[in-house]
Amino acid sequence: MSAALPSPRAGDGPVSEAVQLAGVGKTFRGRTDVTALADIDLAIEAGEFVTFIGPSGCGKSTLLRLIADLIEPTAGTVTVNGKSARQARLDQDYGIAFQQAGLMEWRTVARNVELPLELRGWDRARRRTRARELLELVGLPDFVDSWPIELSGGMQQRVAIARALATGPKLLLMDEPFGALDEMTRERLQAELTRIARESGATVVFVTHSIPEAVYLSDRVVVLSARPGRVTEIVPVPLGDRTDDTREAPEFYAKVTEVREALRGRTGRATVPAAEER
Amino acid sequence: MTGVGAEPAVAALVEDAGPPPAAHRERRTRSALTRAGWFVASVVLVCALWEAYKAIGSPDGWSVFGVRVLPRADDASMPHVWQVLQRFGRPESAAEDSSSVAVAVLDAAWFTFRVAMAGLLLGGAVGFGLGMLMDRFAIAERGLLPYVVLSQTVPLIALAPLVVGWGGRLHIGALIWRPWMSVSVIAAYLAFFPIAVGALRGLRSPSPHSLELMRSFSASWWQSFRRLKLPASVPYLIPALRLAAASAVVGAIVAEISTGIRGGIGRLVIEYSREATSDPAKVWTAFLGAALLGLLVAGLVALVDLALVRYRPSGAHR
Numbered sequence: 001m002s003a004a005l006p007s008p009r010a011g012d013g014p015v016s017e018a019v020q021l022a023g024v025g026k027t028f029r030g031r032t033d034v035t036a037l038a039d040i041d042l043a044i045e046a047g048e049f050v051t052f053i054g055p056s057g058c059g060k061s062t063l064l065r066l067i068a069d070l071i072e073p074t075a076g077t078v079t080v081n082g083k084s085a086r087q088a089r090l091d092q093d094y095g096i097a098f099q100q101a102g103l104m105e106w107r108t109v110a111r112n113v114e115l116p117l118e119l120r121g122w123d124r125a126r127r128r129t130r131a132r133e134l135l136e137l138v139g140l141p142d143f144v145d146s147w148p149i150e151l152s153g154g155m156q157q158r159v160a161i162a163r164a165l166a167t168g169p170k171l172l173l174m175d176e177p178f179g180a181l182d183e184m185t186r187e188r189l190q191a192e193l194t195r196i197a198r199e200s201g202a203t204v205v206f207v208t209h210s211i212p213e214a215v216y217l218s219d220r221v222v223v224l225s226a227r228p229g230r231v232t233e234i235v236p237v238p239l240g241d242r243t244d245d246t247r248e249a250p251e252f253y254a255k256v257t258e259v260r261e262a263l264r265g266r267t268g269r270a271t272v273p274a275a276e277e278r
Numbered sequence: 279m280t281g282v283g284a285e286p287a288v289a290a291l292v293e294d295a296g297p298p299p300a301a302h303r304e305r306r307t308r309s310a311l312t313r314a315g316w317f318v319a320s321v322v323l324v325c326a327l328w329e330a331y332k333a334i335g336s337p338d339g340w341s342v343f344g345v346r347v348l349p350r351a352d353d354a355s356m357p358h359v360w361q362v363l364q365r366f367g368r369p370e371s372a373a374e375d376s377s378s379v380a381v382a383v384l385d386a387a388w389f390t391f392r393v394a395m396a397g398l399l400l401g402g403a404v405g406f407g408l409g410m411l412m413d414r415f416a417i418a419e420r421g422l423l424p425y426v427v428l429s430q431t432v433p434l435i436a437l438a439p440l441v442v443g444w445g446g447r448l449h450i451g452a453l454i455w456r457p458w459m460s461v462s463v464i465a466a467y468l469a470f471f472p473i474a475v476g477a478l479r480g481l482r483s484p485s486p487h488s489l490e491l492m493r494s495f496s497a498s499w500w501q502s503f504r505r506l507k508l509p510a511s512v513p514y515l516i517p518a519l520r521l522a523a524a525s526a527v528v529g530a531i532v533a534e535i536s537t538g539i540r541g542g543i544g545r546l547v548i549e550y551s552r553e554a555t556s557d558p559a560k561v562w563t564a565f566l567g568a569a570l571l572g573l574l575v576a577g578l579v580a581l582v583d584l585a586l587v588r589y590r591p592s593g594a595h596r
Binding site for chain 1: 496
């Protein structure tokens with residue numbers, strides 16, 4: 001659509017790296033220690049759309065949680081917007097969305113979107129205006145006062161995205177947000193997400209196990225191996241602004257094949273899908 | 279696309295907004311009326327069964343191998359429904375300034391109601407506090423929960439005189455210990471248990487995702503308690519409250535009986551049953567008073583439930 005928008009990733013102030021992972025590892029201690037991630041070195045530029053993909057149990061969700069400071073690494077450092085992940089969380093530098101929309105069913109749609117603003121002490125009128133704006137952005141302007149239960153799964157997920165965008169974060173973390181949706185809804189939301197990312201100039205870190213989804217959405221696809229998760233390959237996807245035609249372009253298929261082979265190449269031998277990986 | 283990454287279609291694509299709220303409200307009013315109708319019908323049915331048994335049952339009851347399995351149907355054991363109702367209107371005793379039984383029963387029920395409610399408030403506060411404590415600190419759960427469960431196995435009848443005895447010796451600042459306070463404490467002793475267990479379960483009910491979400495908002499403990507844990511626990515607290523309220527009433531009546539404290543419905547049951555041979559209808563008025571008390575309490579809980587209807591799961595607010 002709007003090809004005139006300048007790419008936000010070209011030199012965006014002093015900090016051009018939105019996320020910096022240096023030697024990051026995570027071992028879950030228990031009866032038997034489980035090493036979920038090892039030696040992750042990765043830099044994600046501001047404005048970039050990066051997808052983590054890998055077999056079940058490769059720790060891609062764990063990696064996202066480390067960036068979000070929902071869990072702490074056992075090795076290495078995570079830097080978000082030039083500060084520690086913890087500080088970035090306290091400053092609310094990112095918004096997050098999960099596979100479950102996780103809306104509070106006792107709050108209306110608008111009040112769900114307002115939640116992070118409420119916690120930051122915004123006054124009611126400002127919150128309300130902002131929630132309306134966001135619901136318009138995600139295509140739900142008529143459902144401001146609806147209850148979450150009245151929405152379909154796809155619509156609930158849109159509300160969750162609006163909520164993640166509420167504080168206007170420069171970084172959006174998404175953990176298989178479309179994983180529970182049907183293919184049609186999913187493709188529509190993918191298209192909308194690329195639009196939203198472009199318009200807001202936000203960096204997006206996205207976790208998925210769908211290869212076409214990864215290729216369609218990302219500037220770069222980060223391929224992880226099975227446990228312990230390591231970065232095995234990074235596939236750049238220079239397909240330009242995405243449209244519906246992108247999905248049918250030969251370059252798209254070529255990239256899908258490339259990512260699939262990258263996945264196969266490293267994981268062919270050891271793919272015992274770990275049961276509890278989230 | 280050779281089916282790569284194709285997801286099973288889980289959510290329906292149908293995007294409807296559900297019926298408008300006005301329809302919900304109308305449906306709710308109608309269902310409330312239906313329920314009231316059923317209640318009246320069931321009362322009538324019980325009265326009819328009572329009278330039918332009196333008409334066909336043997337005055338000496340019915341025994342199998344010397345064990346009476348059906349009660350006597352004579353007027354002394356089972357007065358007519360109308361006799362009981364009439365008894366409400368007549369004076370309580372032969373004394374000249376005696377008020378009617380209705381007034382005496384209502385007075386006593388009101389007294390017990392207040393005592394039970396005081397007990398419910400106290401028990402609710404203690405129970406919820408314990409639930410919060412156990413939710414917050416795993417060590418508190420491990421240390422406290424066994425005692426919470428154990429507390430309910432102590433026989434109430436044994437406990438009641440003990441509490442009254444302690445209460446009499448209690449001096450907390452300017453507080454003067456009244457006998458009714460002992461009864462409230464005993465009611466609270468029964469009431470706190472369901473609240474504590476319900477609160478613990480309810481506060482633990484939010485999904486890990488919701489908790490992570492609150493953490494991502496860098497919400498404080500209090501913020502995620504107030505905005506997530508507390509509302510999420512309402513569906514667990516309402517049934518707990520219903521149980522606790524009933525327990526508080528039972529606790530209050532039993533405590534009144536076993537400690538002999540005057541003024542409440544428990545005492546009235548004892549007094550009236552002494553006259554059962556000469557005035558059989560009288561004791562039934564006290565029973566009905568106790569039943570009325572239970573209804574009142576159940577009604578109050580229903581009101582609380584109604585006020586918190588939007589916290590119910592699966593959109594019961596429709």
